[in-house]
Amino acid sequence: MIHDFGIVWDERALLLSGLANTAVISTLAAIAALILGCLLTPALMSKQRAVFGAARLFVDGMRCVPFLLFAYIVYYGLPSLGVRFDNWTSGLAALTIYNAAYMAEILRGAWAVQPREPIEAGIAFGFPEIRLFRRIILPPLLLSAGPVLGNQMIQIIKDSAFLTIIALPELTHAASSIQSRHYVPFAAFITAVFLYWGLCLVIEAGVSSIGRVAEARR
Known part of the structure; x- marks a missing residue:
């Protein structure tokens, strides 16, 4: 067994390269998915049925499709329609689009329980809808949803393992x-487990920091 871990140690450059790639693609996907989720959230809260219906259809569709199958569709299925991506672009696109639906739903739930007074005050002061969302709604939304968004970022790290296919x-x-x-x-896979665990601990530390900021604002 010690000899097996010695082999893994000798291959540490390959593992560290894989770890770096996982960290990069997960970080980029988390940022992009959060941005898309922020853009989708007002549509999920819209009173216009067509806008709400389209956003709800997308979110429910992504949440009901296994990520592995979605990654297959992006990488192997889209070329049948004339759309071709390399494996990096396909992986990033699949992670981003898939998790944007979860980010949007998390933010929608946080928005639904936000107090109405600051929003009504912004409306009374004549804030346009976009500025109202950006200045009044979004900042407390991100703080209150921080722990759940952190959990989703951990899920993105775990989903990235499927990109080996x-x-x-x-x-x-x-x-x-x-x-x-x-x-x-x-030896190979248990080492990978601990490296994934390390990445998730970094996310948990960041979430804890956000939680302390949110608590200080209350």
């Missing part, structure tokens, strides 16, 4: 490569 050189792909060449499955 499209040969994206992330952490799981690196561990699988080590296992296939040296046949040390336990």
Whole structure:
């Protein structure tokens, strides 16, 4: 067993490269998904049936499709329609679009329980809808939804492991490569588990910081 971990240690450059790729694509996807989620949230709260219906259809559709299947569609299915992406672009697009639906639903739920007084005050002062959302609604929304958004960011890190199916050189792909060449499955995959755990601990620390800021604002 010690010898197996020694093999993994010798392949540490490959694992660290996979870890870096996982961190980069997860960070980019989380930022992009949060931005798209912020744009979708007003549509989910819209009183116009067509706008609300389109946003709700997208959100419910993404939430009901397994991420692995969606990644297959983006990478293998879209070329049938003449749309081709490389594995990096496909992975980033799949993670972003899929998780944007969850981000939007999280923000919608947080918006629904926000106190009405600041919003009504902004309306009374004549704030346009876009400025009202950006200045009055969004900041407390992000703070109050911080822990749940953090959980979704952790989910993005875990979802990124599925991208090994499209040969994206992330952490799981690196561990699988080590296992296939040296046949040390336990050592390779348990090491990957601890590296994923480390990434998630970083997210948890950030969420805790946001929670302290939110508590200080109350």
